[in-house]
């Protein structure tokens with residue numbers, strides 16, 4: 001059994017009087033212990049695919065299994081619970097709450113599941129320390145650089161110890177050095193066998209951080225590459 005399995009996944013959206021199909025018969029397996037990148041031109045369906053594999057969107061057809069559970073058979077409430085426990089999300093925009101400190105922001109998922117502010121902040125500080133932010137725990141987002149804010153977002157994504165980290169363009173808003181710093185952290189997370197990281201990206205500066213690159217075009221998976229081979233092909 002694979003850690004993430006997609007079988008014959010298709011997705012259509014309503015458009016005008018008809019439907020537009022944005023994913024066509026996508027099948028692949030994604031493993032924990034690896035950093036998998038999903039690359040391809042704008043509009044080819046990358047965000048739609050990670051939204052389906054993390055249970056945010058439902059597929060129009062096909063089967064999705066995640067960590068031994070069939071997402072296809074879960075109702076919406078179960079999907080929310082499953083996601084909260086097992087998946088951490090990191091986006092291009094860091095989505096930090098401006099009135100909360102770094103520690104409070106990073107602790108938010110724990111507070112949302114009922115932990116006290118004090119306990120949540122304590123665990124958040126451990127994670128902030130791990131991403132090199134121990135000197136900034138009491139700062140507000142506006143007092144942090146883009147790269148530092150993304151580190152807070154990484155700490156927030158990890159604070160509930162999810163097994164899968166799903167990232168949509170995590171380095172798009174960052175300069176090269178900050179982007180590399182963020183990818184080094186994600187790479188380290190994916191080097192533990194019980195954790196997997198999936199990164200959607202356009203950013204060819206970071207391809208070398210992948211263990212594996214899945215290439216999409218026009219709603220289809222068209223390649224499964226080792227990063228070296230893909231970088232030389234580009």
Ligand SMILES: Nc1ncnc2c1ncn2[C@@H]1O[C@H](COP(=O)(O)OP(=O)(O)OP(=O)(O)O)[C@@H](O)[C@H]1O
Pocket residue numbers: 013014015020022040041042043044045046047048049202
């Ligand atoms: N809710 C929706 N309703 C209708 N069409 C949608 C919806 N969401 C996405 N699409 C369409 O599906 C296609 C794939 O979009 P998606 O965001 O998955 O692409 P992407 O590869 O992530 O693009 P980008 O790299 O620009 O973010 C696009 O043509 C988009 O317009």
